Amino acid sequence: MLEVSQRGHAMPLSPYRRLTPYAxxxxxxxxxxxxxxxxxxxxxxxxxxxxxxxxxxxxVLEYSPAAGFPSYRRALASxxxxxxxxxxxxxxxxxxxxxxxxxxxxxxxxxxxxxLIIPEPFYGAYxxxxxxxxxxxxxxxxxxxxxxxxxxxxxxxRRITPRTxxxxxxxxxxxxxxxxxxxxxxxxxxxxxxxxxYLLSDEAYREFCYDSDFVSALHLSGADDHIVxxxxxxxxxxxxxxxxxxxxxxxxxLQQTAFKFAQMRxxxxxxxxxxxxxxxxxxxxxxxxxxAEYQARRDLMVRRLRAMPGVSCPVPGGAFYxxxxxxxxxxxxxxxxxxxxxxxxxxxVMLSPASGxxxxxxxGQQQVRMAYVLNCDAxxxxxxCLEQALAVYPGREVPVAEAALDQSA
Amino acid sequence: MLEVSQRGHAMPLSPYRRLTPYAxxxxxxxxxxxxxxxxxxxxxxxxxxxxxxxxxxxxVLEYSPAAGFPSYRRALASxxxxxxxxxxxxxxxxxxxxxxxxxxxxxxxxxxxxxLIIPEPFYGAYxxxxxxxxxxxxxxxxxxxxxxxxxxxxxxxRRITPRTxxxxxxxxxxxxxxxxxxxxxxxxxxxxxxxxxYLLSDEAYREFCYDSDFVSALHLSGADDHIVxxxxxxxxxxxxxxxxxxxxxxxxxLQQTAFKFAQMRxxxxxxxxxxxxxxxxxxxxxxxxxxAEYQARRDLMVRRLRAMPGVSCPVPGGAFYxxxxxxxxxxxxxxxxxxxxxxxxxxxVMLSPASGxxxxxxxGQQQVRMAYVLNCDAxxxxxxCLEQALAVYPGREVPVAEAALDQSA
Numbered sequence: 001m002l003e004v005s006q007r008g009h010a011m012p013l014s015p016y017r018r019l020t021p022y023a024x025x026x027x028x029x030x031x032x033x034x035x036x037x038x039x040x041x042x043x044x045x046x047x048x049x050x051x052x053x054x055x056x057x058x059x060v061l062e063y064s065p066a067a068g069f070p071s072y073r074r075a076l077a078s079x080x081x082x083x084x085x086x087x088x089x090x091x092x093x094x095x096x097x098x099x100x101x102x103x104x105x106x107x108x109x110x111x112x113x114x115x116l117i118i119p120e121p122f123y124g125a126y127x128x129x130x131x132x133x134x135x136x137x138x139x140x141x142x143x144x145x146x147x148x149x150x151x152x153x154x155x156x157x158r159r160i161t162p163r164t165x166x167x168x169x170x171x172x173x174x175x176x177x178x179x180x181x182x183x184x185x186x187x188x189x190x191x192x193x194x195x196x197x198y199l200l201s202d203e204a205y206r207e208f209c210y211d212s213d214f215v216s217a218l219h220l221s222g223a224d225d226h227i228v229x230x231x232x233x234x235x236x237x238x239x240x241x242x243x244x245x246x247x248x249x250x251x252x253x254l255q256q257t258a259f260k261f262a263q264m265r266x267x268x269x270x271x272x273x274x275x276x277x278x279x280x281x282x283x284x285x286x287x288x289x290x291x292a293e294y295q296a297r298r299d300l301m302v303r304r305l306r307a308m309p310g311v312s313c314p315v316p317g318g319a320f321y322x323x324x325x326x327x328x329x330x331x332x333x334x335x336x337x338x339x340x341x342x343x344x345x346x347x348x349v350m351l352s353p354a355s356g357x358x359x360x361x362x363x364g365q366q367q368v369r370m371a372y373v374l375n376c377d378a379x380x381x382x383x384x385c386l387e388q389a390l391a392v393y394p395g396r397e398v399p400v401a402e403a404a405l406d407q408s409a
Numbered sequence: 410m411l412e413v414s415q416r417g418h419a420m421p422l423s424p425y426r427r428l429t430p431y432a433x434x435x436x437x438x439x440x441x442x443x444x445x446x447x448x449x450x451x452x453x454x455x456x457x458x459x460x461x462x463x464x465x466x467x468x469v470l471e472y473s474p475a476a477g478f479p480s481y482r483r484a485l486a487s488x489x490x491x492x493x494x495x496x497x498x499x500x501x502x503x504x505x506x507x508x509x510x511x512x513x514x515x516x517x518x519x520x521x522x523x524x525l526i527i528p529e530p531f532y533g534a535y536x537x538x539x540x541x542x543x544x545x546x547x548x549x550x551x552x553x554x555x556x557x558x559x560x561x562x563x564x565x566x567r568r569i570t571p572r573t574x575x576x577x578x579x580x581x582x583x584x585x586x587x588x589x590x591x592x593x594x595x596x597x598x599x600x601x602x603x604x605x606x607y608l609l610s611d612e613a614y615r616e617f618c619y620d621s622d623f624v625s626a627l628h629l630s631g632a633d634d635h636i637v638x639x640x641x642x643x644x645x646x647x648x649x650x651x652x653x654x655x656x657x658x659x660x661x662x663l664q665q666t667a668f669k670f671a672q673m674r675x676x677x678x679x680x681x682x683x684x685x686x687x688x689x690x691x692x693x694x695x696x697x698x699x700x701a702e703y704q705a706r707r708d709l710m711v712r713r714l715r716a717m718p719g720v721s722c723p724v725p726g727g728a729f730y731x732x733x734x735x736x737x738x739x740x741x742x743x744x745x746x747x748x749x750x751x752x753x754x755x756x757x758v759m760l761s762p763a764s765g766x767x768x769x770x771x772x773g774q775q776q777v778r779m780a781y782v783l784n785c786d787a788x789x790x791x792x793x794c795l796e797q798a799l800a801v802y803p804g805r806e807v808p809v810a811e812a813a814l815d816q817s818a
Contacts, residue, residue, distance in 0.1 A: 002605060002634050005574075008517040008666035014475075017672065038472075045470045053680060054463040061454045061650040061684075063447075066423075096505050096652065099674040107541065108417040112521065128673035132516060165414075196411055225411050241470040241679025243505065257417035263426065264537035265508040269678040270650025271462060275470075 010131050015124055015356025022339035023350050031343045034374060034382035037335075037350040039174065041320065041373040043238040043290060052278030053271055064267040067259060068094025072273045075280040076246060083206075085218040085229075091250050093258050094268045098204050098232030098245035099125065105166075105228050105247065106133040108257040109198045114165040117156055121148075121323070121357030121364060123174045123202070138164070139359035144325060144367065147314035148176035150184040156191055166198035167191070172205040172214070175357045175369040176323050177298075177316020182215045189220045189227075198254075199223070202230045205319035207287050210295045212317060224250040235320075237279045238290075242272035294320050297372035297379055304383040305370075308390060310397060322370045323354060329395035331355065331368050337393060344388040347381060366397075419540050424533055424765030431748035432759050440752045443783060443791035446744075446759040448583065450729065450782040452647040452699060461687030462680055472676040476668060477503025481682050484689040485655060492615075494627040494638075500659050502667050503677045507613050507641030507654040508534065514575075514637050514656065515542040517666040518607045523574040526565055530557075530732070530766030530773060532583045532611070547573070548768035553734060553776065556723035557585035559593040565600055575607035576600070578626070581614040584766045584778040585732050586707075586725020591624045598629045598636075607663075608632070611639045614728035616696050619704045621726060633659040644729075646688045647699075651681035703729050706781035706788055713792040714779075717799060719806060731779045732763060738804035740764065740777050746802060753797040756790060775806075 016037060023033050067073065073089035080087045095101040102125070110116060112134035118126060120139035130137045140155045142148045156167065167188060171180040180188075192199040201217030217227045232245035247258050262268075298315075301322050305311050310327025328334040331353040338348050352371075354364035372379060390396060425446060432442050476482065482498035489496045504510040511534070519525060521543035527535060529548035539546045549564045551557045565576065576597060580589040589597075601608040610626030626636045641654035656667050671677075707724075710731050714720050719736025737743040740762040747757050763776035781788060799805060 002607065002660070002663075004517055004662050004666040005520045005523075007520060008669065011666065011669035011673070013669055014672045040471055042469060044468055050467055050470070058459055059453055060451060061459070061648045062449055063649045096678070097674060103674075108413055111414045111416060112543065114414075125673055125675070128669070132670065132673060134521070198411065239470045240472045241676060243676065243678045251411070253413050254411075257413040257420065260417065260420035260422055260537070261541065263423045264420070264534055264541060265506060265512075266534070267650060267652065269505070269652045269681055271680045271684070272678055275680065 012127055019335060022336055026339045026348060032347045034349045036370045036382055037352045039371050040240055041238045045238050046282055049275045049278045053275050056274045061270055064270050064273060066262040066267055068268055069273050072277045075277050079280050085216055087248060091248055093247040093262055095245040095247050096268045097243040098230055101230040101245045101247040102129050104258040104261050105200050105230060106135050107261055108254055110135045110165045115163045116166050116168055117159055118168045120359050121175050121354055123170055124356045137359055148178040150180060153187045153191060160195050166200055168200040170202040172209055172318025174319055175321050177319045177321045179209050179212060179317040185215055185220055189223050192226045193223050199226050200228050204232045204235050207236050208294055209318040233276050233279060242275050243269055244272045244276040297376055300376050300379055301372050308387050320372050323367055325366055326368055327397040328393055330365050333395060334393060338389055342389050344385050347385050349382045349385040421536055428744060431745055435748045435757060441756045443758040445779040445791055446761045448780050449649055450647045454647050455691055458684045458687045462684050465683045470679055473679050473682060475671040475676055477677055478682050481686045484686050488689050494625055496657060500657055502656040502671055504654040504656050505677045506652040507639055510639040510654045510656040511538050513667040513670050514609050514639060515544050516670055517663055519544045519574045524572045525575050525577055526568055527577045529768050530584050530763055532579055533765045546768055557587040559589060562596045562600060569604050575609055577609040579611040581618055581727025583728055584730050586728045586730045588618050588621060588726040594624055594629055598632045601635045602632050608635050609637050613641045613644050616645050617703055618727040642685050642688060651684050652678055653681045653685040706785055709785055709788055710781050717796050729781050732776055734775050735777055736806040737802055739774050742804060747798055751798050753794045756794050758791045758794045
């Protein structure tokens with residue numbers, strides 16, 4: 001009997017995947033599904049980016065260099081310099097999406113069986129990458145009650161073993177929206193220097209900070225060899241389908257190593273690099289508009305969620321996600337029920353159960369991640385669906401006062 | 410001291426890479442370098458493919474589904490059906506270039522330490538993928554004297570151990586240009602069925618067969634679960650920079666497994682899928698023209714090579730490569746010398762030393778791979794450079810008759 005590989009068997013199915021058939025079935029029944037479950041924004045991709053591809057004069061669509069087109073690497077270096085990050089084109093490897101940057105980082109920094117410390121909850125695909133690269137994720141739990149701030153640095157230190165090679169941070173954070181402060185980043189940097197670890201910083205949402213300035217790992221000084229930024233244009237310019245990211249480090253040996261993995265796959269996508277390069281010609285005001293839009297959505301979402309009985313959420317300072325506590329028995333069950341058994345005015349909402357973001361399987365059962373990737377009008381309707389659903393969900397947690405009333409009855 | 414990973418350290422640098430600085434230096438000196446070293450054709454990408462991207466009405470460049478756009482998977486299934494391969498859209502996973510299809514195959518079929526049998530010489534990147542996936546390549550040497558035909562099947566059988574999980578074939582072959590016959594494929598299939606192995610068939614050059622009909626692994630019957638075709642549009646439509654390939658198998662469990670790796674990286678490139686889909690609208694005559702062009706180049710190259718003293722080569726039946734025996738001490742040294750110390754009318758030629766295609770490091774020293782990716786006029790000039798170079802190269806092998814003359818003098 002032919003078997004698939006054990007590592008293939010061990011690979012997780014995306015948590016979204018489990019709910020997709022229920023969403024499809026709902027649509028088949030004529031129910032409109034508001035997708036707050038994935039980070040696919042409805043924001044228009046800047047037309048000048050698409051126009052650059054349309055106007056490119058290409059006779060032969062050749063391989064690009066393995067590290068990306070020199071012109072794009074130069075333009076990207078200028079972008080980083082403008083945001084206070086001092087890097088050269090040689091510090092940048094263009095990758096096929098942020099995904100490939102994560103893959104290159106794990107392959108280049110860690111060996112099979114090595115340990116990678118990550119604050120949880122964290123982006124679900126990290127689990128898939130850790131299985132694919134045979135790296136062991138060691139979670140440090142951040143708490144909703146603390147707004148998902150960095151757990152005390154001692155919590156990280158305590159988990160360091162001889163197999164620990166790196167620490168992976170996502171700032172602004174997916175799924176929590178938390179933006180790490182300079183002080184928190186300095187603590188992590190010091191820890192990495194003290195214990196000889198890499199600090200991998202996933203900065204996919206770097207342009208979306210609403211209440212404070214963004215601090216990049218590359219803004220930190222004195223630890224250039226330790227720091228790798230994993231980046232992508234997906235969210236920044238609403239160009240998720242382009243698949244252009246970047247692996248950025250001033251560590252020459254590490255950049256050389258990642259380059260060998262880049263050579264293996266010959267080149268990153270060519271047309272998409274033309275698109276990405278055009279992004280760097282956008283006016284400085286581009287992010288003002290997009291940020292204002294996201295901030296309005298965030299404020300709407302937080303306000304409406306907090307007005308629902310039993311629902312609570314921290315105010316996320318960045319990215320475009322809110323993690324909310326819901327008064328239900330189990331969010332996996334609730335999210336399925338929303339799609340399978342509920343509708344309000346022929347509409348329902350798809351959310352991400354937080355269980356997919358925790359390594360500790362006992363955590364997050366009463367939490368969901370909601371992406372504010374729809375405009376305020378659609379978002380408002382989606383939140384009305386949620387509010388209506390919570391009122392009638394059979395597995396809802398009975399509030400203490402109400403429970404007392406029940407008992408007295 | 411921070412170290413890169415052992416696997417990163419073990420990753421090979423592409424063999425091209427070693428010679429690139431010498432090519433760059435030659436160009437700086439004003440010497441024109443004919444690039445016969447890489448499989449980057451000068452054939453125009455069909456303008457209708459590029460036009461499809463230009464005309465696509467994209468407001469938001471969203472993630473495509475992880476397995477690729479359904480419309481493209483349907484169109485690609487029709488393509489395979491037209492060439493006698495009976496597959497459905499569900500049997501096809503769209504990948505980021507053929508490279509990713511190779512990666513998914515190794516990850517899904519083999520575990521760390523498992524063995525993969527490959528006839529050598531073979532595509533150099535297989536070595537990189539085997540290091541990245543911790544798979545051990547077991548080569549079976551095919552010989553130039555046999556035109557690089559399949560070695561006797563007993564040679565394969567003898568190398569099968571309990572760790573052998575798959576056999577990887579490339580047909581038409583890179584680097585040899587050999588096109589495996591139906592009989593050879595049937596032998597390999599029977600072997601795979603008998604020993605419970607996967608048969609991975611890299612068919613990147615499937616449309617370029619000049620003297621016989623192409624036989625795909627998917628044309629074989631009775632072994633659907635064993636067979637995986639790794640494909641790409643790179644060479645077929647001269648669209649190397651698009652990065653669109655395919656992982657094709659009728660083995661449902663394997664397709665599901667590969668899909669989990671596909672989910673990890675979210676989606677293949679979006680714009681390039683639009684380009685690829687348009688390729689399937691090309692007229693049936695498209696390949697006639699391209700094949701005639703490649704065949705004329707092949708015939709020219711073989712004729713001129715065979716007219717050079719001490720040079721020999723089989724007639725390759727497909728792809729766009731010729732493996733040639735050169736009368737020199739060492740082709741690595743010769744190829745470097747061509748760039749570093751030689752020019753003829755301010756021109757020289759860059760070739761691939763065959764050492765990069767052999768796992769056995771003692772093989773291939775007197776062989777080079779030459780890609781006929783330039784038009785006949787440029788090719789002719791490049792071959793004149795080679796002819797002139799062989800006449801004056803200090804490390805040339807002295808022909809037997811001449812050596813006898815020397816001794817008698």
